[in-house]
Amino acid sequence: MPKPPVSPGTSFGGTLFAPISASLRPAILCLSALVATAGASFADETSDLVARGRYLATAADCAACHTAPHGGTPFAGGYAIDTPLGKIFSTNITPSKEDGIGTYSEEDFSRAVREGVAKDGSHLYPAMPYTAYAKITDDDMKALYAYFMHEVKPDDHKPQKTELPFPFSIRTSMAVWNLLFLDKTRFQPNPAKSAEWNRGAYLADALEHCATCHTPRNAFMAEDASQALAGGSVGSWYAPNITSDKVAGIGGWSDDQLIQYFKTGNVPGKAQAAGPMAEAVENSLQHLSDDDLKAIVTYLKDVPAIGSAETTSRADFGKASVEVEALLRGLPGQSPEENGYHIFSGSCAACHQVEGQGNDHYPSLFNNTATGEDRPDNLVSTILYGLHRKVGDHVAFMPAFGADASYTDRLSDKDIADVSNYVLENYGNPSVKVAPADVARIRDGGEKPLIVKLAPLAAPAAIVAAVIVLAVIVWLLSRRRRSRPALG
Ligand code: HEC
Numbered sequence: 001m002p003k004p005p006v007s008p009g010t011s012f013g014g015t016l017f018a019p020i021s022a023s024l025r026p027a028i029l030c031l032s033a034l035v036a037t038a039g040a041s042f043a044d045e046t047s048d049l050v051a052r053g054r055y056l057a058t059a060a061d062c063a064a065c066h067t068a069p070h071g072g073t074p075f076a077g078g079y080a081i082d083t084p085l086g087k088i089f090s091t092n093i094t095p096s097k098e099d100g101i102g103t104y105s106e107e108d109f110s111r112a113v114r115e116g117v118a119k120d121g122s123h124l125y126p127a128m129p130y131t132a133y134a135k136i137t138d139d140d141m142k143a144l145y146a147y148f149m150h151e152v153k154p155d156d157h158k159p160q161k162t163e164l165p166f167p168f169s170i171r172t173s174m175a176v177w178n179l180l181f182l183d184k185t186r187f188q189p190n191p192a193k194s195a196e197w198n199r200g201a202y203l204a205d206a207l208e209h210c211a212t213c214h215t216p217r218n219a220f221m222a223e224d225a226s227q228a229l230a231g232g233s234v235g236s237w238y239a240p241n242i243t244s245d246k247v248a249g250i251g252g253w254s255d256d257q258l259i260q261y262f263k264t265g266n267v268p269g270k271a272q273a274a275g276p277m278a279e280a281v282e283n284s285l286q287h288l289s290d291d292d293l294k295a296i297v298t299y300l301k302d303v304p305a306i307g308s309a310e311t312t313s314r315a316d317f318g319k320a321s322v323e324v325e326a327l328l329r330g331l332p333g334q335s336p337e338e339n340g341y342h343i344f345s346g347s348c349a350a351c352h353q354v355e356g357q358g359n360d361h362y363p364s365l366f367n368n369t370a371t372g373e374d375r376p377d378n379l380v381s382t383i384l385y386g387l388h389r390k391v392g393d394h395v396a397f398m399p400a401f402g403a404d405a406s407y408t409d410r411l412s413d414k415d416i417a418d419v420s421n422y423v424l425e426n427y428g429n430p431s432v433k434v435a436p437a438d439v440a441r442i443r444d445g446g447e448k449p450l451i452v453k454l455a456p457l458a459a460p461a462a463i464v465a466a467v468i469v470l471a472v473i474v475w476l477l478s479r480r481r482r483s484r485p486a487l488g
């Protein structure tokens with residue numbers, strides 16, 4: 001059971017002083033009344049701290065990774081994070097003494113969350129976003145600890161253990177990685193910016209850890225700080241450029257559109273949140289206060305713009321003027337184009353409508369960032385995995401057509417490539433082409449970083465040596481990078 005907030009006032013007044021002689025009673029009553037008031041305010045303070053910790057845990061989205069899918073006990077772990085290295089299972093962070101963090105002191109807890117080192121001294125993999133949490137302030141860590149210890153229900157159950165292949169199974173190698181890539185500096189407010197900007201920067205960088213998905217990673221899977229928020233792969237999905245660039249980023253979105261996206265995950269004629277972003281909206285962003293969402297937008301709109309070769313923003317690709325009938329006329333039977341058209345008619349048009357224009361319930365496929373991006377990852381992933389996002393009482397749902405689909409709905413890699421090309425050609429960015437091999441790659445969890453591609457090629461020991469040598473080189477380079485001024 002969670003320890004109830006300590007309340008010394010009640011037990012003092014009631015039991016401890018009971019046998020004391022009547023003559024002393026008035027004085028003691030007086031004293032115990034004083035203690036009771038102090039106790040009450042102590043309890044209030046604890047419950048304030050717990051409430052603050054609850055909000056912070058929501059903003060930091062701890063539940064998303066530490067709760068097993070399909071109704072797992074909150075914070076009891078067992079959620080598998082698909083990384084290019086293999087599946088990493090989250091741990092039980094309920095205050096269970098046996099299986100969770102019940103024996104963690106506040107210091108142990110801080111060290112795990114901000115430095116990636118568990119109580120037993122073992123190193124955590126950065127699938128736990130401690131590189132972002134390193135910026136969390138001491139006060140906020142205190143509140144988070146109070147929440148986990150006093151309010152989260154202990155669950156005595158050990159989730160599945162993480163077993164990565166050699167050499168990644170050697171957790172101490174993370175010590176080298178941390179030396180290179182973990183910046184332990186707490187959040188430093190920028191005095192040249194407003195309080196709202198700083199609140200937004202703290203929320204986005206430290207708690208919400210937007211950069212863990214939206215910043216591209218280098219060959220060692222560390223964030224490339226020179227490309228902050230310029231877009232990065234998250235397994236099968238792609239977290240787009242959300243810098244202030246008007247074309248490549250979100251500079252063209254109004255403040256209200258961004259807030260609506262964070263609150264609901266859906267801005268008609270612009271974007272819907274699927275995959276990992278649907279989870280961020282569902283578990284975290286929709287629950288933030290309006291002031292905090294405004295603060296994030298203020299900060300985001302001021303993140304240095306990083307452009308791309310694209311000249312049209314991904315939300316601006318409209319419907320092609322070509323008539324479908326004309327397009328199909330004269331095509332040889334069963335051409336990929338024709339196959340794409342048939343799959344679209346059979347599997348997509350019922351919801352997204354024959355012209356891809358959508359309706360009140362289903363989004364249009366033009367003026368849609370998933371079809372206008374200069375890469376097809378989110379279009380293909382949405383077809384493979386579908387979409388599920390619960391906001392308030394409303395559920396946005398699109399069925400999966402990939403591996404999880406029912407037999408009748410299942411589409412092959414070629415079918416998905418054909419329907420994607422049909423959608424891109426008519427409603428999205430027509431310069432993007434999808435081959436069946438691209439679908440297979442996305443099905444398999446996306447592009448693998450260099451460090452993983454090397455693994456099967458050489459003897460594991462040689463890899464470790466190579467990794468260390470390369471790491472030292474990167475470290476030397478990163479010292480130059482670090483000496484540049486920070487973001488903003
Ligand atoms: C993006 C996913 C993700 C998020 C978000 C996340 N964690 Fe974790 N966390 C993990 C994974 C995965 C592990 C296990 C890593 C490993 O085994 O190396 C872990 C491990 C931990 C541990 C070590 C537990 C132990 O068994 O020793 C603690 C403590 C922890 N997380 C607390 C938190 C808190 C508090 C939050 C929110 C502030 C949080 N985590 C958010 C993925 C996440």
Ligand code: HEC
Pocket residue numbers: 203204208209210211212213214234237238239240242250258261270271272273274275276277278280296300314369370378
């Ligand atoms: C767990 C990974 C993850 C985290 C954390 C995350 N995002 Fe995302 N984000 C994504 C992915 C993936 C998409 C693409 C979703 C789609 O199109 O269906 C996305 C889409 C977006 C979009 C819409 C872009 C577009 O053009 O459609 C915005 C805006 C955005 N994220 C902002 C944020 C902000 C701000 C944060 C932090 C407060 C954040 N995201 C945290 C993964 C993430």
Ligand code: HEC
Pocket residue numbers: 265266271272273274344347348349350351352361362363365368369370371378379382383387396397398399401419423
């Ligand atoms: C049963 C209805 C239904 C069917 C069938 C369907 N969709 Fe969807 N689709 C949806 C819904 C609902 C959404 C999300 C709306 C929201 O987020 O509010 C969506 C979203 C999308 C998105 C935007 C995803 C993102 O990440 O931004 C794309 C692209 C898409 N669908 C393409 C397709 C294609 C291609 C097919 C056919 C292979 C298809 N859909 C079939 C209902 C459907």
